């Protein structure tokens with residue numbers, strides 16, 4: 001296996017990975033002392049972060065009534081009190097600097113007449129603090145970060161390198177193994193420090209707002225290395241996915257005043273969240289829509305057979321739509337031939353975000369059963385600090401990537417320059433075993449007849465049916481059983497592409513392996529959590545149960561599936577209260 | 582329906598036909614996915630966001646460089662759909678092309694914010710003042726998703742491999758037009774060159790194929806004008822300055838429940 005040596009290896013070039021890389025470069029100040037490899041399975045600038053639409057929250061206008069307390073309170077209440085309050089407190093303070101820094105690097109934030117940054121409403125906020133660039137916020141943020149990174153020397157990009165494992169020995173990070181898609185050969189990126197910034201796992205479901213690359217590989221990689229996954233049962237469903245595929249219609253549409261209406265033309269949110277209406281947090285609006293559909297007040301889309309409600313923006317007027325929601329208009333026109341200026345859009349909940357992730361401390365340092373892993377961090381959607389608790393507020397995902405990119409960048413830089421760790425070689429047997437797993441057991445297997453895409457579709461259907469917005473004991477148990485069956489069958493997959501160059505069949509097979517692990521952790525964790533909190537809604541346990549369940553879930557790989565333990569939530573500011581909107 | 586795909590395995594290339602059932606809303610990407618997942622696992626192409634934001638699935642569809650995820654099959658109105666890898670790019674396998682040269686040209690035009698005082702780029706105390714009107718003057722050019730369609734459509738790219746191309750030039754203009762940027766002079770060396778802006782013959786095909794309305798042809802014309810103004814008249818741009826923020830005496834403590842604990846906020850280490 002070819003070995004490449006770096007000081008830092010960052011996996012993932014979405015917002016979190018890019019921001020981490022930039023922070024290291026800024027601290028290094030162009031001295032080229034810290035050498036960074038930026039590894040990504042898809043091309044830089046293709047990461048899923050480019051799809052973020054609506055906005056990024058931060059306190060910019062204290063003189064107009066916003067405050068850090070208020071922002072922290074909104075985030076913690078939105079999280080249904082599962083967020084760690086010390087982490088949230090730091091997070092809300094650092095978000096301000098991030099918005100302004102990336103402005104200076106080029107983000108074209110929408111502006112007020114006086115030339116200052118404009119903000120708007122988002123769900124669950126008590127001040128309109130979602131900072132936005134049209135409805136292409138994540139895209140413009142990615143552009144500015146990517147372009148800014150280009151001005152630095154000292155980092156190297158490894159696009160289309162698929163990470164297959166993280167190597168950790170004696171709780172010390174050693175590096176990542178990858179397949180270079182272009183040559184089909186394996187590489188070992190030996191590094192003093194590693195960062196996992198691999199994004200979320202929305203591809204576990206059929207109706208999804210996420211990119212094909214969002215298979216949550218970082219979760220699978222960490223899990224298989226014996227690290228903890230935290231709070232994985234909390235999966236966010238965004239209320240307004242466009243029928244049939246679930247493409248995202250941003251919450252900013254409702255922030256700008258869009259209505260949700262059922263088949264009778266009723267603005268049904270008045271029965272679920274009378275004060276916030278359409279701008280209640282996502283878990284609440286998603287449940288409301290599913291209840292409308294389940295109780296027969298949805299509308300049937302004939303072509304797909306899917307039930308939905310309507311998202312109506314006609315009253316906003318063409319001028320406002322063009323200035324603030326041009327991309328939503330483009331999506332409606334291109335995919336359904338519907339112009340939102342004069343027709344409503346058919347929408348239903350679509351999977352969107354993973355609140356859970358690789359278990360880290362408040363500084364992003366990855367934790368294993370034997371303590372903090374030396375030299376390994378995680379950031380962005382791949383990580384779980386936890387800032388988002390059991391339900392993320394819209395406009396809090398992109399800034400977690402930025403803030404934690406900043407924090408982790410600093411931590412990594414300080415680690416390299418202060419502690420001066422020596423590069424650590426991996427045991428040859430570990431690398432050989434990984435090479436054997438990929439080339440002999442997956443790519444080269446001659447026996448067996450299972451098909452990657454069939455198994456993947458069965459997995460998606462199971463998750464869509466049983467691990468969705470509403471959950472119950474029987475459905476979750478069925479899902480766990482099905483996933484275990486799929487894991488058995490996965491051992492018999494056979495690839496029909498035996499080539500090395502750009503073998504996507506192989507990549508998809510490896511992704512599926514990770515997805516099955518993730519799905520098992522999510523479904524089992526959901527089965528065990530006998531309460532309803534945030535995005536986890538159990539029909540058979542409809543209430544939040546702080547006495548027994550105000551705690552984070554930790555899952556670690558055992559011999560026959562995940563093993564669970566629980567740790568306390570850090571409550572430093574507010575005691576949990578009823579969550580009413 | 583029938584689709585004919587240009588394939589390449591590293592040594593030989595051939596056309597391959599597939600028969601697929603298409604639904605009314607299917608895009609060309611949906612068709613390619615059906616083929617790869619149900620008929621032929623060896624077909625190689627890139628895709629990711631499936632909503633026209635990530636720029637992965639650029640390819641030539643019925644002779645026109647297009648995004649597969651935004652091309653609906655019905656709208657093509659042809660019995661046979663022909664798909665080829667992007668023109669003007671080296672092919673690696675099937676529809677996967679080599680983007681190394683492309684991203685290198687983008688980097689060559691210094692596509693980042695340049696200020697005479699670089700410290701202003703590291704100062705997070707406030708934002709630059711930019712009016713909505715000023716924003717509109719460049720934001721269109723910032724919406725480049727780097728899909729490569731413009732370069733694939735450009736007749737000059739085909740003749741001059743050293744030509745920077747519409748993508749890179751439009752991105753240079755994106756910064757030159759930004760009221761916050763002061764870097765025209767730093768970019769002149771690459772732009773004001775025989776393989777730079779002057780090589781563009783304004784064929785306009787780049788703007789015709791751009792899926793995001795970036796209009797590279799227009800950007801290049803504007804860039805030529807700015808370069809001439811700078812060269813002939815030494816004209817200087819009025820750039821934005823950072824905003825002075827209003828002083829806030831005391832941040833109002835208006836959260837529904839004031840912090841019950843005396844919790845100290847720890848600053849992150851700043852080197």
Ligand SMILES: Cc1cc2nc3c(=O)[nH]c(=O)nc-3n(C[C@H](O)[C@H](O)[C@H](O)COP(=O)(O)OP(=O)(O)OC[C@H]3O[C@@H](n4cnc5c(N)ncnc54)[C@H](O)[C@@H]3O)c2cc1C
Pocket residue numbers: 011012013014015016017039040041042047048049050051052053054055056057137138161162163164197198199200209210211213214216217218248250352353379380381382394395396397398399401
């Ligand atoms: C449609 C949509 C709209 C959204 N809108 C908003 C919004 O308005 N506001 C907001 O705050 N949040 C929003 N979010 C959430 C937010 O965009 C994401 O949480 C965030 O962008 C995730 O960024 P990331 O850097 O963690 O991961 P990603 O951007 O997903 O990047 C993951 C990276 O990891 C790499 N990678 C993954 N696996 C591997 C592997 N095995 N080997 C090598 N590389 C790998 C990928 O190539 C990629 O570069 C939205 C999400 C969606 C789905």
